[in-house]
Amino acid sequence: xxxxxxxxxxxxxxxxxxxxxxxxxxxxxxxxxxxxxxxxxxxxxxxxxxxxxxxxxxxxxxxxxxxxxxxxxxxxxxxxxxxxxxxxxxxxxxxxxxxxxxxxxxxxxxxxxxxxxxxxxxxxxxxxxxxxxxxxxxx
Amino acid sequence: xxxxxxxxxxxxxxxxxxxxxxxxxxxxxxxxxxxxxxxxxxxxxxxxxxxxxxxxxxxxxxxxxxxxxxxxxxxxxxxxxxxxxxxxxxxxxxxxxxxxxxxxxxxxxxxxxxxxxxxxxxxxxxxxxxxxxxxxxxx
Amino acid sequence: xxxxxxxxxxxxxxxxxxxxxxxxxxxxxxxxxxxxxxxxxxxxxxxxxxxxxxxxxxxxxxxxxxxxxxxxxxxxxxxxxxxxxxxxxxxxxxxxxxxxxxxxxxxxxxxxxxxxxxxxxxxxxxxxxxxxxxxxxxx
Amino acid sequence: xxxxxxxxxxxxxxxxxxxxxxxxxxxxxxxxxxxxxxxxxxxxxxxxxxxxxxxxxxxxxxxxxxxxxxxxxxxxxxxxxxxxxxxxxxxxxxxxxxxxxxxxxxxxxxxxxxxxxxxxxxxxxxxxxxxxxxxxxxx
Numbered sequence: 001x002x003x004x005x006x007x008x009x010x011x012x013x014x015x016x017x018x019x020x021x022x023x024x025x026x027x028x029x030x031x032x033x034x035x036x037x038x039x040x041x042x043x044x045x046x047x048x049x050x051x052x053x054x055x056x057x058x059x060x061x062x063x064x065x066x067x068x069x070x071x072x073x074x075x076x077x078x079x080x081x082x083x084x085x086x087x088x089x090x091x092x093x094x095x096x097x098x099x100x101x102x103x104x105x106x107x108x109x110x111x112x113x114x115x116x117x118x119x120x121x122x123x124x125x126x127x128x129x130x131x132x133x134x135x136x137x138x139x
Numbered sequence: 140x141x142x143x144x145x146x147x148x149x150x151x152x153x154x155x156x157x158x159x160x161x162x163x164x165x166x167x168x169x170x171x172x173x174x175x176x177x178x179x180x181x182x183x184x185x186x187x188x189x190x191x192x193x194x195x196x197x198x199x200x201x202x203x204x205x206x207x208x209x210x211x212x213x214x215x216x217x218x219x220x221x222x223x224x225x226x227x228x229x230x231x232x233x234x235x236x237x238x239x240x241x242x243x244x245x246x247x248x249x250x251x252x253x254x255x256x257x258x259x260x261x262x263x264x265x266x267x268x269x270x271x272x273x274x275x276x277x278x
Numbered sequence: 279x280x281x282x283x284x285x286x287x288x289x290x291x292x293x294x295x296x297x298x299x300x301x302x303x304x305x306x307x308x309x310x311x312x313x314x315x316x317x318x319x320x321x322x323x324x325x326x327x328x329x330x331x332x333x334x335x336x337x338x339x340x341x342x343x344x345x346x347x348x349x350x351x352x353x354x355x356x357x358x359x360x361x362x363x364x365x366x367x368x369x370x371x372x373x374x375x376x377x378x379x380x381x382x383x384x385x386x387x388x389x390x391x392x393x394x395x396x397x398x399x400x401x402x403x404x405x406x407x408x409x410x411x412x413x414x415x416x417x
Numbered sequence: 418x419x420x421x422x423x424x425x426x427x428x429x430x431x432x433x434x435x436x437x438x439x440x441x442x443x444x445x446x447x448x449x450x451x452x453x454x455x456x457x458x459x460x461x462x463x464x465x466x467x468x469x470x471x472x473x474x475x476x477x478x479x480x481x482x483x484x485x486x487x488x489x490x491x492x493x494x495x496x497x498x499x500x501x502x503x504x505x506x507x508x509x510x511x512x513x514x515x516x517x518x519x520x521x522x523x524x525x526x527x528x529x530x531x532x533x534x535x536x537x538x539x540x541x542x543x544x545x546x547x548x549x550x551x552x553x554x555x556x
Binding site: 221222224249250272274 | 499500502527528550552
């Protein structure tokens, strides 16, 4: 499939419609049904013990799948998250950015399913796995 | 089962070990394997369209199960989230607090499973369902 | 909401469209957005150690949510399972039927979400929790 | 990591401890933290419309992760399924075997997490995604 929006275009669109997370995420790459997104780790993401919080990883997976849907469908895609599942497998490295490798397993007319592996930047083993389901309401 | 920590004690403990979320959550009730937690809705929780974000609801479910584990096990409980699943079913009412009704389905020696229904305050139908798994590492 | 199909009607319909599972499940009760289904435990459901298998519990949860959707929407409901999540919390009692208490948290035009607790008959604590998502394709 | 058991050894062990599913699954390949398992499709796996049932796909994912754990840990591994999540994305091709590509994302001392993509044999797009969590009780 062809990509409908490129990195700069998606980043500008997100800043416009979703100013609450401006600066929280950096889109590193967009390809056919796949994106890579970086989350520069900030104090507000931390939990006791110095590890990144589950909600911060949820946010990273959620925005990554949303970005992947935008990339394939374009800005008219009014996708809303309808479900998700998570496995938190390792403690993220303290003070290191998180990288989300996201792949769309399905991008249908009404449902999209994205699969994410989240890494501490530079590490080989993922810290978390996530899958997110998005629903695309009829126009 | 008897409750090991009461509301005020848990609230003070959370403020101490988890200052990043101070003020984000209000523990309303603690009972045998059940807690109710309020999330006063703030601008930073919002998404395009005025709805509360998925990550904010994840945070609410996550902290609610953690509070329920603390309530039953006491402060020595070093629980970490190992997994979770979510269904987002309705759009939260804009500008209204969220209420999480959480029940521990299992509180074992090494694993705890909590089930959460999240409501817009005053509404009858839940906006989201969540289940979270916590692991209690050996001391 | 009013129930669209009663127990006998649903049972006859399942036998007709889904003969592979004839005799596997007994519908015990149908109410507004809630059903109770019994699975008489058979040799083919067992796993090493005498416990009921995960797939058998999946089947029970899946059919229970399907029955709940039929009960509310009637036989024209062409629902297909689009997702599910499970927690297996206790070992089922050997040689004892399983009971699934299922509640529809959402029964919309295109999506239904059902929540299930599965018990060994007569036990107070659930052996498993399941949530299933069904999609209702447009007619 | 080194593989602790090879295909023939695992197949013989499964037949011994889990005779209920003898013949249901064919282990095609075992490698470091990865297995491929075939499910020859049989009448009992079908649902209305000729598609393979969700429970059959659950069984395939569940046994695949179990095989992967055996492959890495050896036969002393007393793993039990503690949770799982599923996305059913496409209708399997009628009358065609299912293939499960399974990868262990974590194989720790007490928890294992496996990720599965299930395909109709010969198709490029997966019909389902599954992740399963296994707990390894202390000896």
